[in-house]
Amino acid sequence: xxxxxxxxxxxxxxxxxxxxxxxxxxxxxxxxxxxxxxxxxxxxxxxxxxxxxxxxxxxxxxxxxxxxxxxxxxxxxxxxxx
Numbered sequence: 001x002x003x004x005x006x007x008x009x010x011x012x013x014x015x016x017x018x019x020x021x022x023x024x025x026x027x028x029x030x031x032x033x034x035x036x037x038x039x040x041x042x043x044x045x046x047x048x049x050x051x052x053x054x055x056x057x058x059x060x061x062x063x064x065x066x067x068x069x070x071x072x073x074x075x076x077x078x079x080x081x082x
Contacts, residue, residue, distance in 0.1 A: 003059065010063035017070040021077050030081040042075045 024030050045068050052064025 006059040007062055010059045011066050013063070014067040014070040017074050021070075021073055024074075024077040024081055028081055030078040033078050035078060035082060038075050038078045042071055045071055 024033075045064075049064050049068050052060050055061055055064075
């Protein structure tokens, strides 16, 4: 049960990036979001991804993959509207 809840949370947490992506798209602006912050966070996510992919822990692996994809989409939106 704990593992199942953890897996659901690991996949669900990065989904909260979707409203940010949509908001940036609707406003056609990302001026209120720091580019260095976004790139710094994304850089850290990318550096953690190999450990997540190599981990036997399915929760960490799922979180690493979903978080990389969705935060990557956030960074693309931020850079696109700069």
